[in-house]
Amino acid sequence: MTRPIRVVVVDDSAMMRRFITDMLQRDPAIQVVGVASNGREAIELVQQLRPDVVTMDVRMPVMDGVATTEHLMAYCPTPILVLTASLASYDVDITFKMLGAGALEVVEKPRGSDPQALEHAARDLVRRVKILSRVKVVTHLRGRRRALNDGSPSPPASLDHQALPPEAPPHPAITPASIPASANASDASLCPVVVIGASTGGPRIIHQIIAGLPRSFPAAVLIVQHIAEGFSDGMAEWLASAGTLPVQIAQEGAPVRPGKALIAPDRRNLLVTHQGTIHLSDAPLLMQRPSIDITMQAIADVYGSRAIGVLLTGMGRDGAYGMLSLYRRNAYTIAQDEASCAISGMPRAAIQLGAVREVLPPTAIAPRLVELVASMGFKVNG
Incomplete structure (x- = not known):
């Protein structure tokens, strides 16, 4: 027994x-x-x-x-x-x-x-x-x-990829019609975007990443964290205290701007339009909401190679197919290393799909993001 x-x-x-x-x-x-x-x-x-x-x-x-x-x-x-x-x-x-x-x-x-x-x-x-x-x-x-202090007692590894599966099913809740578009939108004007997904054990790692990004970080940061309802606002305030990067809850129609982080609100899926603005979806609750997969797939569709996907600790598979969508659009994808994960299910699922370009410990993620954005031709000041 x-x-x-x-x-x-x-x-x-x-x-x-x-x-x-x-x-x-x-x-x-x-x-x-x-x-x-x-x-x-x-x-x-x-x-x-x-x-x-x-x-x-x-x-x-x-x-x-x-x-x-x-x-x-x-x-x-x-x-x-x-x-x-x-x-x-x-x-x-x-x-x-x-x-x-x-x-x-x-x-x-x-x-x-x-x-x-x-x-x-x-x-x-x-x-x-x-x-x-x-x-x-x-x-x-x-x-x-x-x-x-009180006197009281007591290197990043590259990943050998598996072959990509011939077809990975898209998330059932996302369709081309899910994301509002504009005939006048200019994708060339969009800044780079870092999209971070996490679940159990994620807030501490996200805090560490945000704290490591400079004030002048020339990319937007979108965060999807699985957390109990009612705690998203508190997480935004806590992350904002981590460093110099402003952190807010995403609002409908808000612009996706460099040097600013937005968090998916309670029970809303975070999408982006081709105009570079936020769209919050109340799609039927088929799985986890907010869904990391849905956000990453939307980012892949709009930003392509200007996106960077980061998948952190968590149970299950949310984010794995989103990372694959990013990978197939030539975005750079990073998974947290298993040794530092509270639960390694989500990063492992993405790795098994062949959707991860690099596996990193938490301390190496922020410096790597700065390097990657700089390599896109966007100047990063200290």
Whole structure:
């Protein structure tokens, strides 16, 4: 018989600890092996019990979610699912700092009295815990460096390509009519575009990439991140604090401009027109939305060889066929290396399709993007 997934629940509210425990243990595949009311208790429990997953509150006494996540990822790496009670800017800011410290995903805490909504929340919570239990997390040294500073205790590889399959089916939700066009549009006037797709574990890597791009970066950046509904705005604010590049949620009709990053909004597919403007689609929800495949296919159609595709950590295959569309239009395609991925499913799927020109670790992606855009003839200042 398969061993149950062992979970430690961390929350300063006794009622919420019981609530989350009950939700998780309704599934026989999950066992809550410990509960903690603050970060210090959580660290002791995790070191003692070595659970498969930790659900972590944001605001707690003694040690908050950020300090606790940093310590655990530095000394006892464990998949962490952040549960936040509020989408207020302060709480969301802490939440994304936790993701930057190594937590893998974030979801809003179940609340309310609607039985149907609570049942949906319970299923979603169980699903996320099951996914994260399979993640092999790595040690993050930032917590150790901070501990030392505080005095408290304790090269890119080219890819040998497989032959391209004779035909790769396009995403079923995208057709030529999906993207508004203009008879007066001039594709030659379009700036280069970098399109980044990511899922589980992606926010931290995207943050690292954005932080590594210069203020004068002469390409637009479009980001499709699978994240729980309600957190896109907070992610945009968090990424904007990473460096000098402005980061905003994409709006219908907004121009795609160099030196600016746009994020796909909640439950909307991010497309581009031949005029170089944003089009947000409410196409029927066939798969994940926002879809990385749909955005990359749209970029391939409009920008061709002026595009660069980057596919980061995540489970499943979203983005693989999008990368293939880019590859076939002579765009440059980069996949995150498996060793640094929280879940390598998405990059691996693109590699297996023969759609990836280069495999890179996160630290090498931003410098490579600068090199590639410069090679297109667009000047990059420091």
